[in-house]
Amino acid sequence: MRSWVLSVSAAVLLLASGCAGGSAEGEALLREHGLEGASAEEVVERLDRTHEDRAAGLAGSVTYDEVVLTDDGSEAVLPLPEDRFYLAVAPWTTTTHECFHHSLSGCQGELVGEEFDVRVTDDAGRVLLDRTLTSYENGFVGLWLPKDITGTLEITSDAGTATQQVSTSADDPTCLTTMRLA
Structure with a gap:
């Protein structure tokens, strides 16, 4: 009941x-x-x-x-849930596109079906995410993160590593296409 x-x-x-x-x-x-x-x-x-x-x-x-x-x-x-932020990330090696609000049907990343080690650490040093993810048909990996945090996102694959500061506030992008693997 x-x-x-x-x-x-x-x-x-x-x-x-x-x-x-x-x-x-x-x-x-x-x-x-x-x-x-x-x-x-x-x-x-x-x-x-x-x-x-x-x-x-x-x-x-x-x-x-x-x-x-x-x-x-x-x-x-x-x-969306009050406490969760969706960040779609498309790591790349040779080609990318500009994006702010992730388009579930329009965005296409370069690296499809690739495995990535993904780690997100907040500014206090707490690990928020530490997993191996495979990119979707659109070349993105989707990350559900706490809202209103700042931290560091590190992505590693056979193609290299990229590290970038990220934030999940109302003024931040839900689409991240600036992480070039090197």
Whole structure:
């Protein structure tokens, strides 16, 4: 009984906070693309990993506090968790592109299917992430980090190492394409 009450409470909070823009149009867009009932984090991870959304005409952009999905004039806005920041990182060796808000359907990095050792340490020296990740079909690795921190991101692969200061505040990019491996 308690889990049912929690589920209903969570659903009410999502609707009240503007999930899917609170519109029938947004709900229909999510349903059409098989995203109905998915959390914002699940939507971001699903769309960032493949090119399926591109072929289906779905576009998505990640900002500090929401993911905005569009398709043929329809729009759905999903709030991101208050405490988590999505940073899409595309390490590169020869070619990159400029980016600020990560496009789940438009950004394409150079190194697809590559393994990277990824380490994020905050300014206090705490390790926030230390894992081996494989880049998606779009050449990016997706990192869920705490909001409003500053720290150091280090990425290492067979192609080399890149280190860069990162921040996760409202004024910071959700797309990082400046880490050249050398």
